[in-house]
Amino acid sequence: MAKKQLPYVIGCDGGGTGCRVVLADAQGQVLARASGGPANATSDFALTITSLSAALAEAAAQTGLSPQALRASVAHFGLAGVVSPAVAAQVAAALPFDHITVTSDREVAVTGALGGADGVLLAIGTGTIVAAQRAGQRRDAGGWGLQLSDQASGGWLGRALLEQVLLCHDGLHPHSDLTRATLADFGAPLDMVLFAAQAQPADYARFAPQVIAAAQAGDAVGRGLMQRGAAYLDLALKAVGFMPDEVLCLTGGIGPHYAAYLAAPAQAAITAARGSGLDGALWLALATARGLRGGAA
């Protein structure tokens, strides 16, 4: 009997702004990387599948693999908005893999940053992930989406900026360079209000870099927003039981920018992450592939 071909392995990390996939051989050697559009399975399921499919097609095209070889891969997808097993099953059913595991982006972020080791993660991108991992057990806080949660995230920072702009325009708070420039970019308050009526978290998150840069330059409103975000993160760290002797990783597009605003014990505990959420997804897929081979032996 011919030796069964080892499967390819696929990892994917998807968030509100975009998704990234990595395709590797059975030893974890990376063959292709590709990225695509937003992948929040709860906010927009159809767009999520479109984004993922485009990124997968791009990765396949880079390697010249047949559709059949791709289907036989072992895949781990970690996506924003996978809030229940039902959503995970819906995503898995919509993608062309024989062996696929779908989790929230929290799982791949924690595995990427900490591997299997103990520690605490603040992964702040379009949304917010706060998670502690101790002896393989997780303790989570926040990250329930921008409507009611996701404090400190890029989406939250951007929306909070626009709220401040209106408060300044109405004379309740004093303008700063940041609020004046933001209002000038829109032209009039009403244009900002009409933007917000349609805005998704990723749309708000596009203003986060301006908040971060203004805060660094000493802008009072920018600093105030970063301090409010950091105050939430300090409370969330307390809620997941963070202790000063633990490892603390700050990842995501926004996370590292909070370093200077956190309470001193948290600042002192900051350690470089082992890898990205995409690395975490690949490692989880490789672990599943090893398990499948082990089970077949």
Place this chain on the structure above:
Amino acid sequence: MAKKQLPYVIGCDGGGTGCRVVLADAQGQVLARASGGPANATSDFALTITSLSAALAEAAAQTGLSPQALRASVAHFGLAGVVSPAVAAQVAAALPFDHITVTSDREVAVTGALGGADGVLLAIGTGTIVAAQRAGQRRDAGGWGLQLSDQASGGWLGRALLEQVLLCHDGLHPHSDLTRATLADFGAPLDMVLFAAQAQPADYARFAPQVIAAAQAGDAVGRGLMQRGAAYLDLALKAVGFMPDEVLCLTGGIGPHYAAYLAAPAQAAITAARGSGLDGALWLALATARGLRGGAA
């Protein structure tokens, strides 16, 4: 030549939760009152026209007036979400009147509460209206819609409660009877998050009575939310130049409940409103009708 028949007069006050219409004769004698569904022209234009048409049909049915008599009425519609002349024109074009004026609900709320007199209004329902009227000039603050504004409103109170419930569930803040009961009503945090993914301001505003009642009963979270709302209103009063010797009216379903939480000078200035927003709409329509008759004389 036969004396021209005096037109009927129609007033309408529409907000995020519902709309009310009043039909009167040319002397202002009320012939019928009716109410209908939500009327926020920006959030949902089609629903607004449906709600208004249903309320108008109900008022017409009560009086047995012909469609032609209704068309010849002089109407004033004050609606939430009329944020520009373009939206006002769109509403006017969709309704069957020869003489119709469409403004935001702010105009009819101010006229209803103050008539033409000087004073300051806090009209807090599903949304927020803060307006000062002095010598016929208006000065406004806030009320830009729940996405970025409408602090202290019913929609804001309800959404702020659900945010607090998640913060308590995650262990960042201590639970109170109010947050425990709210979470128990939903069953699980995820059900609340899925509710929020679809919720309009009026959906959130349905939780405002529970916040108000809990605050009255001394619930710490309930009191905290009312105090945050009142702190916004105190700042907004300052922004529109409120002085302690002015008249201050608190109207809307939520407004009067803030009386006890406002700063002392504001509390001391509270005066009963002359009328409701619906009264204001009718008075504005009657003024227009008098002007039309005067112009024809």
